[in-house]
Amino acid sequence: MNLLNLYANGNLLTLSGRPMTTSGSVNYDTCAFNFNSDWKGFARTAVFAIEDVCYAVELDDTGVCKIPKECLRKTGILKIGIVGENGDGVVISTNVVTQRIVEGANNDLAESIPVNPETGEGGIN
Secondary structure (H helix, E strand, O other): OEEEEEEEEOOEEEEEOOOOEEOOOOOOEEEEEEEOHHHOOOEEEEEEEEOOEEEEEEOOOOOEEEOOHHHHOOOEEEEEEEEEEOOOOOEEEOOOEEEEEEOOOOOOOOOOOOEOOOOOOEOOO
């Protein structure tokens, strides 16, 4: 599992470290959001945006969620933020942090041709 640790202190969101994130990964890249006491009593939603398309993921009490696979289809800059709302209509919106998605080996655009690793047979002749 590729884990991105994020910390929400009021409306300030920070990313601890910069693990590599590759395109083509599915259900591998995970965000763990940690919240300060300002977030007590708020329903929390993680927001992921890439190429002007946003995906929202409701967070449970663990604050952990997978990055939507749609965000990891291609290389680019992934934007991550949090929005929270409580029963009194108060909304907290964090700043956005970014994570670069680099090219991965699982490229849906390329046709994979199996090669026998022992003989080297197969592939393109």
